[in-house]
Amino acid sequence: MAIPLTTDPTLDLTACDREPIHIPGAIQPHGLLLIAEADGEHRVIAGAGDLEARLAPDWLGSPLAALVGQDVDAALRTTTGPAAVTPLSVAGIEERFVATLHRAGDRLLVELEPMVDEPRTATAMLAWLDGAATTFERAADKQTLYDRAAVAFRTLTGFDRVMIYRFLDDDAGSVVAEDRDPALGSFRNHHFPASDIPKQARALYIRNRTRTIPRIDYTPAPLRPAGFVDCDLSDVALRHVSPIHLQYLRNMGVGASASISIVKDGLLWGLVACHHNTPRLLPPDVRSAAATLASGLARQIRAKEEAAAYRERLALRAAEDSVVPRLNSEEPLRQAVVAVKDELCAMLDADGFAMVAGDQVESVGRCPDASTLIAIARWVRSRGSDPVATHELSTLLPEAGRHLGLASGLLALPLYEENATLLWLRAETVETIEWAGNPHKSVQLTPGETLTPRASFASFSETVRGRSRRWTQEEVEAAHRLRRRFHEARQNLQVRILNRELNRTLAEKDALLAQKDVLMKEVNHRVQNSLQLVASFLRLQAKAAGGIVADQLAEAQARLAAVALVHRRLYRDDQVESVDLSRYIDELVADMRVSLGDEWGRHIRLDLAPILVPTDRAVNIGLILTELVINATKYAYPGGSGPIAIALEQHSAKLRLIVADDGRGKGNGEGFGSRMMEAMVQRLNGDIEFGDNHPGLRAIMTAPIAES
Template sequence: MATLPVTPPIGADLTVCDREPIHIPGAIQPHGLLLVADPATLTVIAGAGALEERLAPDWLGRTLSDLLAQDISALLANTMVGLGSTLTAQPLTTATEQFEVALHRGGDRLLVELEPAERDAPWGRGSVLPWLDAAATTFERAGDLQSLCERAAVAFRALTGFDRVMVYRFLDDDAGRVVAEDAAPDTGTFLHHHFPASDIPRQARALYIRNRTRAIPAIDYTPAPLRPIGFEATDLSDVGLRSVSPIHLRYLHNMGVGASASISIVKDGLLWGLIACHNAAPRRLSPATRSAAAMLASGLARQIRAKEEADTYRERLRLRAAEDSLLPRIATSGSLRKAVDALSNELCQMFRSDGFALVQGPAVACHGIHPGSFDIQELARWVRARGTSDLFATHELAQHVPEAADYSDRASGLLALPLVDDGAVLLWFRAEQVEEVEWAGNPHKAVDLKPGEILSPRASFESWVETVRGRARHWTLEEIEAAHRLRRALHDIHQTQRLRTLNTELQRTLADKDALLQQKDVLMKEVDHRVQNSLQLVSAFLSLQSKAANDPTVRAHLSEAQARLSAVALVHRRLYRDDQIQTVDLARYLEELVGDMKASLGADWAQLIRLDLAPVLMPTDRAINLGLVTTELLINATKYAYGGAAGPIAISLEQHRNRLRLIVADDGRGKTGDGAGFGSRMMTAMMSRLSGTIDHVDNQPGLRVIVTAPIEDRPS
């Protein structure tokens, strides 16, 4: 029988581990058996292991149902076996031993594993469930994550019986650290030791997620290849008997390990860590024990998630409480600089930083442990020059700003918060945290390769201590989230303060405007008073002149002039009474104007003049012109419509969208005169200023005068 080499070929390069196709080793570990069958016919087409001696001399070409002494087709009909899934069949008993039977899908083939059954389980002859329940209860009672991992190491050692069981956690850089360990007396320890990422290649990590348990009963075995030739590339990803990488076997040999097992800790679909088991002598882990270990690891992963979520929740509560305390005081401080001066200590405590600085223009305000002012200004300039307003966080500042290596003892960690509103930058600093990392062997010599030698893993796992400088504590995701919230809150505070300032300025402007309006009102009243006096004086002169005139025609002209003057005086009286001086209600104005004229015309005319006026708001200067036109039309109607006698006159006002229509109608003689008199010329001038028209229509009987004009001035 051919054997596989336990070391890779000469001349392999240093990345062979990451590229090694460990899922198709072409062989299995010899303590079990493997059958490869056609899924359509269930005929065995290949196999591996001592099949002739332990199963049947004529195994090749027989059906699985025949070899395994059970109806495999019925089993497959009731349960679908897909990629990554395992189906357990009934145990197989031969003349010499009993096998556990498991079926997998490997590409387009059906794979059947046969492993020797376990005689004495760690949990006794009963069910495994009570044992698992008791172990899970101890996990639930752990007070924190470290205590949980320590209890897990004890539980898994009791389950597997190995000399040393370690809880191995993956770190952010894919390196690993042993966070808990339970070992037999006189067994070496790897507790707190770090292992480089190269110790577990990428494709191995992927298989650890797909296959939650992996056992190597003895590291010095001779692999059992797949037979006949041509099946070496069969995908054995889901096969627990899959032969181990020769490099990994050499790795275990160099650690002084005789047997090994691993159980994956998968949290939220990601590989959180491993339960790594080592034994000095060969030791087998049965399928039943591996299944129990996988169930226990699932419970452990749930408890790890619960503990981490609890820590995250407590951290978020702490940060929220700090925000609730700081933000109201920042909002009432008046300025960001005053807030920083008063609250620097609280700002440091919020993000657990060693120092803090505010850079606002050329000014720098510092607190705690921090670089010099010039270096802080340079850092702020670098943060702004990144071309993004997003915050920046690092625990290795010198990796981004090489000059920061000069002050790494004061600022190896940086959390920078640029504020767009006023160009300020908030900077939190974390001092260098010198760390002595204890490695299981020198990580920088993970692979030793000399000319003419084959590739092999490092030979020494003696404790090797490395001093790490230039690093600070990591900024947590919760702290970065809190920094984002703080920036949004500072933006809102800035906007609120700006609105408050603008509102104050607006109130001041309004107060100034009110004062100016009051002054204007006083001035307008004074002007109106003087205009009224002047108009009254002129009206008195006209009245005296009219009484003194002997010529009836002159007396009539003077009376008309006095009426026109009354129309102008009425507008000024309304301006004196109203707060709004730019516009006037034309209906009210005409009503008062006609009322004054009724008083002057006498009771006979007053009871015959009817008004139907719709409210029309229009500029005051245009209302004056329309008042003069109305006065003139009413005077003409009283003079000519009824030959000097009293008769009915109707005055109406209508609004049609942006235009008005004023109608003065009588039931008298109709149109008289040629329109060449002073009154007619004055109305023509007024209508020209109003951009309107005046039409004379037969009222049947009498005359109907229609004045149409825009309510507001037309734009020039």
């Protein structure tokens, strides 16, 4: 353990947090310290301890290599970390030392600690560490791991008491395992306040993984010459310990102390705290082995925590998979949640569950009354859309203090739909905490007195109320996933409803299209019959009339064919509002080839670009084309046949219809057909031009594709 502080609010409790423990200006007297220049011959410029009697009378100013009998530069080259333990011992005047070399800016620090008579060989130490690591790996759970670790560290260090001390969320500490001399009292499961270990001490525990105090009652050996009192000794194991901490240990009845940091993922998880009733040395090789063992312990703690979290995630996933399919039903959200409320309550190990939507409440299990649940839900939504998870609801919502037996813990999910909130509730768990001494006892100071550590470590029981079991990180993550899956289920429901509406609309469209087909078929049938009847009358009249009248009646038949073709296209196409003009002209010309005969049919050439035009404009264009072709057959080649070229082009939003021949280059523009054609062109808001085709006549009709 480290430095305890009183919790009296009238005192400045940050005094120990500001104590410069990394520059104590002295070391513990069981070892020696040399401070040398980092460059050149590494001459010693300061030191601490009984250097004259134990190492060399003329140590000050001597080269470091001469004092330690080592190649200092070689040791520095092989050093990969902030310190290096030399492989050979250092000879003193009447004893041998183990040297530890540190870099500290522009200085070198060398610790010299007495060597034990029979140190363990490296082979024996490695074999022992391997066996201890194996026992850690085989531990079935975390508590078994902690218990085995306490036994292993006591075997390694030989201390009377070894405790596995874990830091809690509020920075207080708890002894989770202990191995001790049966004659000693137990601190197992006892708590120690967060103030027992100041902030700067915690930082040093991460930087310097092992610390030892072989004798509590010692007189510190100051650095000399006196100008080196501000030297940073953060990495020095011999560093003088705070007087407050030493008094703390005396109050506990401890004769010697050691601590080994348990650092997990770069954070201080806890300590291996060692106490001995009498003075006891912890040599550097044992400290190094203890640090290695603590690293293995940290890895096993992480592995078992991850395994437990993985099992919990699997169980929560399985519970989700059984609940979510029920949410995909098409019933309202409230009914869907009511159907699975028991499963939702059990999923997060809650004592009660409720869904609050406005003033409507559905609950199961142990829950407060409806008005309280509505008030909690409104408070949750007032905090925003994020979930709320707390095991001390009354500290956030004082009104909940009246319902500690039902709602001390809360996990709440504001849903996006129907202004609903899901509440998981946990009842109060009355907890009795065993403290090593009363952490709340005030210290009354009189003027001139200094702050001292608490003197009593007798077991003190404290009953804590207003808290429930904590929500695990996995449970909170499961709640986040559940909200997403709720939202997805509601969205999927909306998609299914929209799909049904779309399918119904499509079915109605198909029915209307079928009716349209029947209607168009009937209309086409009647129109075609009527046009055929008129064409038959014209044919009969042409036979009877002969001469010019017969030719005019033949032209009328061609015009009727153009109209009839439009109706046939309307019947065949799904798109009744528009017509592919190129296909329409191609079919119209095919009919004209039949009516004009093979002699003309083989001379007609087509070059058509696909253009989609409204149906009514296609009728007018078809009549214009028919008239232009009839004029070419009548006037271009008197008494014979010749080439006729028909082209269809698109230029931006306009189309051009071109009919050209290679004949004599003129036509009759005074007949009925010409007047009808001019009327059609005007209806299209277009214009028509006639020019020389060299030889022949070239007619170009230009009009907008769509009516403007």
